[in-house]
Amino acid sequence: MIEYDCVPVGEQTVLIHFEERIDITENLIIHKLTKIISNKIPYITAVTPAYSSIMVNFDVFKITFREIVEQLKTVINNFHFSQEDVRAKIIEVPVCYDREFAVDIEKIASFAHMSIANLIELHSKVNYFIYMLGFMPYYPYLGTTPDRIGMPRLESPRAKVPAGSIALAGKQAGIYPVESPGGWRIIGRTPIELYNPRNPRTRYEAGDYLHFYPISKTDFYRIKDLDIKGGFKMNEHMESI
Numbered sequence: 240m241i242e243y244d245c246v247p248v249g250e251q252t253v254l255i256h257f258e259e260r261i262d263i264t265e266n267l268i269i270h271k272l273t274k275i276i277s278n279k280i281p282y283i284t285a286v287t288p289a290y291s292s293i294m295v296n297f298d299v300f301k302i303t304f305r306e307i308v309e310q311l312k313t314v315i316n317n318f319h320f321s322q323e324d325v326r327a328k329i330i331e332v333p334v335c336y337d338r339e340f341a342v343d344i345e346k347i348a349s350f351a352h353m354s355i356a357n358l359i360e361l362h363s364k365v366n367y368f369i370y371m372l373g374f375m376p377y378y379p380y381l382g383t384t385p386d387r388i389g390m391p392r393l394e395s396p397r398a399k400v401p402a403g404s405i406a407l408a409g410k411q412a413g414i415y416p417v418e419s420p421g422g423w424r425i426i427g428r429t430p431i432e433l434y435n436p437r438n439p440r441t442r443y444e445a446g447d448y449l450h451f452y453p454i455s456k457t458d459f460y461r462i463k464d465l466d467i468k469g470g471f472k473m474n475e476h477m478e479s480i
Contacts, residue, residue, distance in 0.1 A: 240316075241257065241268065241315060241316075241318065242257065242258055243255055243256060243257050243315060244256045245308045245311055245312065247304060248294070250299055250304075251284075251296055251297055251298070251299045252294060252295065252296050252297075253294075253295045253297070253304065253307055253308060253311065254292055254293075254294050254295075255272075255292060255293040255294075255295065255311060255315070256291070256292050257269065257291045257292060258291060259291045260290075260291060261290055261291075261370065261382060261383075261410070261411075262291075263368050263370075263382070263383075265291060266288075266290065266291075266368070266370050266371075266446075267320070267325060267446065268318075268320050269288045269289075269291070269292075269293055270288055270445060270446040271318070271320060272293060272314070272315060272318060273286050273287075273288045273293055275314055275318065276293070276295060276311065276314055279314060280307070280310045280311070280314065281301075281302070282297050282298040282301040282302040282307075283295060283296065283297050283298075283307075284296045284297060284298055288371060288445055289370075289371050289373070290370050290371060290380070295307070295311065325479070325480055326477050326478065326479050326480070327368075327446070327447065327448050327477070327478055327479075327480045328443075328446075328447045328448065328475055328476075328477055329366055329447075329448045329449075329450055329475060329476055329477070329478050330442070330443050330447055330448065330449050330450065330473055330474075330475045331450050331452055331473055331474040331475065332414075332429050332431065332449050332450065332451050332452070332473060333429055333430060333431065333451075333452060333454045333458070333459075333462055333473075334363070334405055334427040334428065334429050334451040334452065334453060334454065335427060335428055335429075335430070335453070335454050335455070335456055335458070335459040336355075336359045336362075336426070336427045336453055337455075337456045337459070339456070340401075340404070340425075340427055340428035340459070341405075341425060341426050341427045341428070342425045343390075343424040343425045343426060344358065344359075344425075344426055344427070346390070346424070347388055347390050347407075347424055347426055350388070350390045351387045351388045351390075353387070358388060358426075359453055361385055361387070361388060362384075362385075362388060362426060362427075362451065363450075363451045363452055363453050365383075365384075365385060365450075365451075366448040366449070366450050367381035367382065367383075367384075367412055367448060367449045367450070367451070368381065368382055368383070368448050369381060369443060369444070369445050369446060369447050369448070369449065370382060370445065371445050372444070372445055374413075375415075375416065375417060375419060376416060376417070376434050376436075377416040377433050377434040377442075378413060378414070378415065378416055379413060379414055379443060379445075379449065380411060380413055381411065381412040381413055381414075381449060382410055382411055382412065383410050383411075384407045384409070384410050384411065384412045386410070388407070388426075389407065389408075389409045389410050390407065390408075390409075390424050391408065391409055392408035392409070392422045392423050392424065393422045393423070393424065395422070396420050396421055396422030397420060397421055397422070398420055399418055399419070399420065400415045400418065400419055400420065400421035400423075400425065401415070401418055401428065402415060402416060402417045402418050402432075402433070402434075403415065403416075403428045403429045403430065403431065403432075403433065404421070404425045404427075404428050405425065405426050405427040405428060405429060405451065406421065406423035406424060406425050406426065407423060407424050407426055408422070408423040408424060411423075414429065414433060414449075416433035416434035417433075417434055427451070428459070429451075430454075430459045430460070430462040430463035430466060431462070431463075431466055431471070431473065432466055432467065442473065448478075448480075
């Protein structure tokens with residue numbers, strides 16, 4: 240049985256709390272429930288998944304808080320999850336680990352007591368699960384970074400982190416979709432434009448996996464130019480997990 244609580248957050252929002260932890264299986268359940276709630280319960284205006292919760296907004300003029308909670312409980316209590324049935328989308332993301340882009344790569348390698356070549360090999364062989372999008376438009380919260388390279392965040396955030404920077408902090412990882420302040424360690428950069436309000440593209444969504452693969456500096460600029468012109472498509476495939 241899934242343990243959870245439904246609590247009010249304002250007049251038109253219910254927050255469904257699950258066990259507070261960063262766990263892929265729990266998050267997969269959250270994303271499955273998010274889709275079911277969106278499709279099955281009427282008068283819902285928005286459903287937003289997070290690490291260990293789901294925020295549900297509803298139309299207060301058409302359904303009461305008590306009624307929405309009763310319907311949410313019915314959906315959750317009748318939900319059955321089998322990880323054997325889960326197939327995930329794996330999206331291939333090009334990353335340049337050149338020192339020009341990977342400003343913390345030497346410190347991370349030193350922290351992990353390994354060469355930069357071995358660090359790149361380790362970082363790029365993991366499939367990183369997208370727990371949720373947040374912090375800024377299209378910022379993916381990823382996991383799980385291998386323990387050995389999970390360097391803590393900076394004590395003082397940088398004023399500017401370039402768009403496309405691949406970052407890590409402990410077990411978590413992420414990609415800065417636009418230039419912004421940030422305190423996570425920068426291990427590389429992707430040439431892919433992840434967010435442009437004038438030309439929005441859905442590159443990935445919560446519940447997908449990202450797989451980073453190394454590219455040269457020459458390929459970085461080639462792919463960047465190709466992507467700006469709309470001529471680059473990230474490879475993706477479905478895989479049982």
